Amino acid sequence: MLCFLKGMAFVPFFLVIWSSSAFIISYLIAVFFGHVNPFLPYISDTGTVPPESGIFGFMFNFSACLGAATIYMKYKMVEKQNQTCYFSNPFANLVALVVGLVACFGMGIVASFQELSLPVIHDGGKLLVFVCGVMYILLQSIISYKSCPQWSKISICHIRMAISTVSCIAVIPMIACASLISITKLQWNPEEMDYTYHVVSAISEWTVACSFISFFLTFIQDFQNVTLKIITEINEC
Structure with a gap:
């Protein structure tokens, strides 16, 4: 347990624990009140109806903030590692930062605008989360390989690339099948025409979401060797 408290490792560790809890708690409450079918609801379905909508919004907005902090620290x-020993074009790191922050912004939209109330805005935010999120972890995987072996272990690089590959594959049917669904609703019947599209899209969505959590879990070891300093300077009037 102490390894999670070393350096800044607690930041990605807390992000993983908090985000996982957000998924589980929202799902359990939504199922308990009968608002969604227990079998493969969309993630957003578990945060659409009160009381779980309030918990979903609060927890995922906080996850977005934790994600943004983690992405900026990474x-x-x-940047510091590259200055010490040049291994990658700084532009790639900057692009990763931008798309990562855009994904966090999209998460804030998803958490704040429920899918049945404002579906267009909600779906736009969801698209930002998953597309930009996949781009971010793919870029970070590439950067990890470039920084190997000095700053990254080859085993971690392989794990990150495997997670990124799964996410890239899963995000395609997620978007494609979701676009074929004719109506947005919480309860699904296996006999309905769009049910197969819903199942494939939901499985893909949960796969990508779990991939994001797994990917940030690999940041914990990197952050153990990082310290954050805040310098205050006061200029005389």
């Missing part, structure tokens, strides 16, 4: 870490 950007500064790679």
